[in-house]
Amino acid sequence: MSAITTHVLDTARGLPAEGVPVRLELIGEPDRNDAPALLGVGVTDADGRIQNLGPDRLESGRYRLVFEVAAYAARTGQDYFLSQVDITFTPTGNRAHYHVPLLLSPFACSAYRGS
Numbered sequence: 001m002s003a004i005t006t007h008v009l010d011t012a013r014g015l016p017a018e019g020v021p022v023r024l025e026l027i028g029e030p031d032r033n034d035a036p037a038l039l040g041v042g043v044t045d046a047d048g049r050i051q052n053l054g055p056d057r058l059e060s061g062r063y064r065l066v067f068e069v070a071a072y073a074a075r076t077g078q079d080y081f082l083s084q085v086d087i088t089f090t091p092t093g094n095r096a097h098y099h100v101p102l103l104l105s106p107f108a109c110s111a112y113r114g115s
Contacts, residue, residue, distance in 0.1 A: 023041045
C-alpha cells in the first residue's frame with residue numbers, strides 16, 4: 001500500500017472529482033534551491049480517489065502534493081479561480097500511511113490530514 005492516498009471532492013457539484021491529475025514530490029528545505037524529486041503520479045478515479053501514489057514508506061522530509069485543477073475544471077465545464085493546488089506537508093510521527101483529502105469549489109479549496 002502506498003504511504004500517501006488522496007480523495008478529491010467537488011463541493012460545488014456535490015460529487016467526487018474524477019480525473020484530477022496529481023503528483024507527489026519530495027522537496028528540499030525552504031532555504032535551499034533543490035529541484036523537487038518526483039515520487040509518484042496518478043489521476044483520481046470515479047470515486048475521486050488515488051489509492052496508490054508513491055512509495056510504501058515516507059522518509060523524513062518535506063513533501064508536496066500538486067493537484068492540476070485546471071484540467072479537471074476544463075473537463076467538467078467549470079470556471080475555476082485556482083488552476084493548481086499545491087499542498088506542502090511534513091509527515092510527523094511514525095505513521096505508515098497519510099491520507100490527504102482535498103475539497104474543491106470554483107473559488108476555494110480546503111485540505112486536511114485524513115485517516
